[in-house]
Amino acid sequence: xxxxxxxxxxxxxxxxxxxxxxxxxxxxxxxxxxxxxxxxxxxxxxxxxxxxxxxxxxxxxxxxxxxxxxxxxxxxxxxxxxxxxxxxxxxxxxxxxxxxxxxxxxxxxxxxxxxxxxxxxxxxxxxxxxxxxxxxxxxxxxxxxxxxxxxxxxxxxxxxxxxxxxxxxxxxxxxxxxxxxxxxxxxxxxxxxxxxxxxxxxxxxxxxxxxxxxxxxxx
Amino acid sequence: xxxxxxxxxxxxxxxxxxxxxxxxxxxxxxxxxxxxxxxxxxxxxxxxxxxxxxxxxxxxxxxxxxxxxxxxxxxxxxxxxxxxxxxxxxxxxxxxxxxxxxxxxxxxxxxxxxxxxxxxxxxxxxxxxxxxxxxxxxxxxxxxxxxxxxxxxxxxxxxxxxxxxxxxxxxxxxxxxxxxxxxxxxxxxxxxxxxxxxxxxxxxxxxxxxxxxxxxxxxxxxxxxxxxxxxxxxxxxxxxxxxxx
Numbered sequence: 001x002x003x004x005x006x007x008x009x010x011x012x013x014x015x016x017x018x019x020x021x022x023x024x025x026x027x028x029x030x031x032x033x034x035x036x037x038x039x040x041x042x043x044x045x046x047x048x049x050x051x052x053x054x055x056x057x058x059x060x061x062x063x064x065x066x067x068x069x070x071x072x073x074x075x076x077x078x079x080x081x082x083x084x085x086x087x088x089x090x091x092x093x094x095x096x097x098x099x100x101x102x103x104x105x106x107x108x109x110x111x112x113x114x115x116x117x118x119x120x121x122x123x124x125x126x127x128x129x130x131x132x133x134x135x136x137x138x139x140x141x142x143x144x145x146x147x148x149x150x151x152x153x154x155x156x157x158x159x160x161x162x163x164x165x166x167x168x169x170x171x172x173x174x175x176x177x178x179x180x181x182x183x184x185x186x187x188x189x190x191x192x193x194x195x196x197x198x199x200x201x202x203x204x205x206x207x208x209x210x211x212x213x214x215x216x217x218x219x
Numbered sequence: 220x221x222x223x224x225x226x227x228x229x230x231x232x233x234x235x236x237x238x239x240x241x242x243x244x245x246x247x248x249x250x251x252x253x254x255x256x257x258x259x260x261x262x263x264x265x266x267x268x269x270x271x272x273x274x275x276x277x278x279x280x281x282x283x284x285x286x287x288x289x290x291x292x293x294x295x296x297x298x299x300x301x302x303x304x305x306x307x308x309x310x311x312x313x314x315x316x317x318x319x320x321x322x323x324x325x326x327x328x329x330x331x332x333x334x335x336x337x338x339x340x341x342x343x344x345x346x347x348x349x350x351x352x353x354x355x356x357x358x359x360x361x362x363x364x365x366x367x368x369x370x371x372x373x374x375x376x377x378x379x380x381x382x383x384x385x386x387x388x389x390x391x392x393x394x395x396x397x398x399x400x401x402x403x404x405x406x407x408x409x410x411x412x413x414x415x416x417x418x419x420x421x422x423x424x425x426x427x428x429x430x431x432x433x434x435x436x437x438x439x440x441x442x443x444x445x446x447x448x449x450x451x452x453x454x455x456x457x458x459x460x461x462x463x464x
Contacts, residue, residue: 062416066380066391071412074404078221152283159285163384170288183299187292191284198283
């Protein structure tokens with residue numbers, strides 16, 4: 001009996017883990033892209049892009065990720081756009097964390113000294129060259145640790161999608177609880193699995209940080 | 220189906236009711252988090268060996284796992300331990316403990332930023348460890364991290380919708396219920412978003428002025444303590460450097 005329950009639990013958790021990992025990875029990629037697009041948009045030359053980026057950042061940082069995911073899933077169909085729960089989850093998480101990441105990108109880029117820009121100007125670099133060869137190599141390693149924190153936040157926030165009927169680990173744990181009446185087991189296992197994911201992300205970010213060591217990419 | 224102002228008017232009273240719960244829950248949880256976080260930070264600083272590893276392991280675990288699952292854990296498991304809290308109390312406990320682990324890190328960074336000289340001076344003045352913490356270290360550490368505490372307060376507000384998953388009827392819970400009843404989610408959820416934006420702005424204003432007021436008060440309070448500062452040291456930290464991390 002217990003063996004049956006345990007194997008059932010294992011199977012549910014693994015099935016849920018797949019969804020959580022997909023969400024975390026695709027959400028992080030979307031967040032990464034958004035962070036760069038809107039973070040750089042905030043320091044753009046064109047006023048329109050600046051205003052648009054600020055609006056995006058303030059909107060997504062000002063409201064809760066919970067509300068955003070629910071809005072995408074429940075309110076968007078009113079405009080004729082029906083998203084699958086997975087897509088709504090990825091979009092909600094990615095756009096939310098991307099807004100936080102955009103501020104990180106902006107502050108890292110702005111933290112680069114003014115003299116660097118002046119030197120680039122003196123060397124007649126184009127704006128693209130300045131950014132690609134001078135600013136980014138210095139700013140990127142500075143962003144990484146904070147990106148790591150954001151990725152952890154995203155992984156943790158991904159549990160919210162269980163409330164829009166996407167079967168991630170949390171959802172599977174709930175289902176298991178309802179199915180078997182066991183309470184401690186599913187949630188304890190879920191917490192441990194999330195913690196392992198957390199350690200995995202920490203390890204990943206640490207390796208990436210080592211790769212992007214400022215000593216190596218020094219210009 | 221497009222935007223209907225009629226529904227906005229209809230849902231608003233419910234949302235205001237939920238807003239009260241949101242604000243009360245935020246304030247209570249933050250009060251728990253501020254006290255517990257300080258306790259954890261100090262404990263992590265004064266303990267050594269296995270107890271230290273136990274505390275830091277547990278805080279890491281809490282920080283690394285989703286608050287939603289922790290809330291479920293508390294909500295469904297506390298009754299088995301013969302502790303029957305109402306859902307609201309469960310939520311406060313969950314939020315408080317979760318944010319305490321964040322805040323303990325913040326406090327720790329504040330404590331670590333205090334120059335070693337201060338400890339040495341306290342020892343030279345024959346302060347007991349308690350006196351050192353109470354009159355020298357903590358007042359300075361807490362003052363320097365006030366802006367960061369404020370940021371976490373604002374972050375906490377935005378996580379309160381999680382409470383609706385354990386049946387606390389805060390703003391999001393009211394909106395979902397209204398949506399379920401009328402089968403219209405656009406207006407309720409959008410209004411919740413708008414209210415959160417407004418709440419965030421108000422909170423940011425409050426936190427800003429509170430930080431300023433507390434900072435000034437503490438400055439006056441610690442006038443005697445500030446004479447303990449060595450002549451060479453520059454203990455004025457820039458609080459904004461903590462803001463990014």
